[in-house]
Amino acid sequence: MTRDGLHLSGNIGPSRDIDRSGSNLASFWLRVLLMISVAFMAVPASAAGIDEAINANVQPITDKLSAFIFYSVRIGTADVPLIVCWLIFGAVFFTGYLGFINVRGFKHAVNIVRGKFADPLHEGEISHFQALTAAVSGTVGIGNIAGVAITVSAGGPGAIFWLIVAGLIGMTTKFVECTLGVKYRQKNADGSVSGGPMYYLKHGLAKRGMTGFGKFLGMFYAISIVIGCLGIGNMFQSNQAYVQLLQVTGGEAGALADKGWLVGLILAVVVGAIVIGGIKSIARVTVRLVPFMILLYIIGAIIVIAMNGARVPAAIASIFVGAFTMKGVTGGVLGIMIIGFQRAAFSNEAGIGSAAIAHSAVKTNEPLTEGFVSLLEPFIDTVVICTLTGLVLLTAFPTDYLMGGGVAGIELTSSAFENSIPWSPVPLSFAAIMFAFSTMLAWAYYGTKAWTYIFGQSKNKERVFSFIFCIFIVIGAAVKLEAILDFADALIFVMAIPNLIGLYIMAPEVKADLKVYWDAKDKAQKIARENTAA
DSSP states (O other), rough: TTSSOOOOOOOOOOOHHHHHHHHHHHHHHHHHHHHHHHHHHSSOOSTTTTHHHHHHHHHHHHHHHHHHHHHHHEEETTEEEEHHHHHHHHHHHHHHHSHHHHHHHHHHHHHHHHHTTTTTTSSSBHHHHHHHHHHHHSSHHIIIIHHHHHHHHHHOTHHHHHHHHHHHHHHHHHHHHHHHHHHEEETTTTSSSEEEEHHHHHHHHHHTOOOOHHHHHHHHHHHHHHHHHTTTIIIIHHHHHHHHHHHHHHHHGSTTTOHHHHHHHHHHHHHHHHHHHHHOOOOOOHHHHHHHHHHHHHHHHHHHHTTTTGGGGHHHHHHHHTTTOTTTTHHHHHHHHHHHOOOOHHHHOTTTTTTHHHHTTTTTTTHHHHHHTHHHIIIIIIIIIIIIHHHHHHHHHHHHHHHSOOOOOHHHHHHHHHOOOOOHHHHHHHHHHHHHHHHHHHHHHHHHHHHHHOOOOOOHHHHHHHHHHHHHHHHHHSSOOOHHHHHHHHHHHHHHHHHHHHHHHHHHHHHHHHHHHHHHHHHHHHHHHHHHHH
16 A cells, blocks of 8 residues: 555455455355255256245345335335435435535546546556446446336326436445545456455555454445345346346247246356456446447437427426425325435445446556546436436326326336337347346456455456356346345345445545545646646
C-alpha cells in the first residue's frame, strides 16, 4: 500500500484467520452444493415431485429469512420495507454528502469511458469501457422488461417518476462503492486482480482499528454473494430464458416443451466456456454483447413509442401527476414512492456492492476514475432502459388496463410491443435471452471472486466454482425452485446491510480523495489553458 493509502498492492491478501475459517466453510459448502448437484444429475429433472419436494423443505427457511430481510413497517396506509429504506437513505446521504457528484461528474465519466484518460501501463486487467459493460451486463436483465411492468401495474404511472429519482441518486452510491472497490483491490500472483466489498470491508475497516468487525462483514458478504448468485444471477436467469424460448416455439405444445434441461445445458456450456477465462474473457464478450442488446431494446422501444406518438404527452403527464396522487394505489403517495424506489433498487443494485467486483478489474492507478465510470451504470439501467419500458407500456395501453387488466410482468411488456409491432415478441424474446445470458456472465464472475476470497486464490478453486455455477444453470432451466430462488433473492439484498455500513464509515475517506482529485484536475486544466494561450 502506498503511503497515502490511494492504492493497495499485492502485499495485501486474506489473513490466516480468514484462511482457517475459509477452510471450514469450504468443507461445508462444497458438501452442500455438490450434494444438490449430484442429486439433480442422478435423477431426471422432469421426474414428478422433485421441485415440489425441494420447495416444501426449503420454503419454511426461506419464509423466515425473507420476513427478516424484507421486514416492513406501517407508515400511514403504506407498508414500507426497511431494506428499501436502507438503500434509498444511503443514496440520498451520499448524493448530498458528495455535493451531487452524480450530476457534476457525469460529463467527466463519459470522457473517461471514451478513453480520454486511459493508460495501458496502469495496473488492472480491462479498460474502463469493458468494466462498465461487464457491470452493466449484471444489472440489465429480465427485471428491466418484466419488473417495470410489475411496477406500473402496482403503482401506476407515478411509480416511474420515483423510479427515475431513485436511479439518479443511486448513481452516487455506485460511485462510492466502486471507488473503494478499486482502492482496496488485491493483486494476485498470476497478475489478475480481485476487489469488491469483501476487500474494502476487511481492509478499509482494519485501517480504522476495526479489524475483527471488518473481517466479519467481509466474510458475511462473500458467503451471501456465493449463495445468492446461484439464484438471482443464475437459476432465475436460465429459467426465464427457457420460458421466453418456450413462448416463441409453441408453448407447452411446442418443440421445446419439457426441454428446459437442454436449454440449460446449452447455456451452461456457453457460459462455462466464457467464464473459465476470467474477467478478460467475460469483458471481451460483454463489450460487444451489452451495447448491441441495449441498442436493440432501445431502438425497439423508441419505435413503439414513436408509433404511439400522439399518446406520449399524456403518458409523460400521467407520470408526473401520478407521482403525487393517491388514486388507485394502496398507501397513497408514499406507496407509489416506495414501489418506484423498490424497483430501482432491485434493478440497478446500487448499495448492494456487486458491481464493484467487476469495476475493480479496471486498468487504472486512480480509484476515483472508476467511481466516475460507475455513475453511468444506474443511469443506463434505470433512467434510460426502465423509463423507456414504462413509456412503451403507457403509450400502448390505458392506465386502467395496466393496473387492472389481469396481465403483468413480461407478458404485459410483450403485449405492449406486440400491440404496435405484431412480430415484436420474437426479437423481444431474443433481447430477454441476451439479458439473461449477460447477467449470468457477470454473476459468475462475482461468485468466483467471492468464492476465492473465502477459500483462497487459485485457478483450480475458480474452476470448481465455475463447474458448480454451470450445474445450477441446468437446474434453474429444468425445474421451478421458487423457494430456493426466494432464498437467494433475500441473500442478495441482505448484502446491502454490511456493504452500506462500510460505505458510511469510509465516506469521509472518499470525500477527501475526491477533493484532491478535483483540485489536481482543475490545476491540470489551468496549466493546459495557460500553455495554449502562450
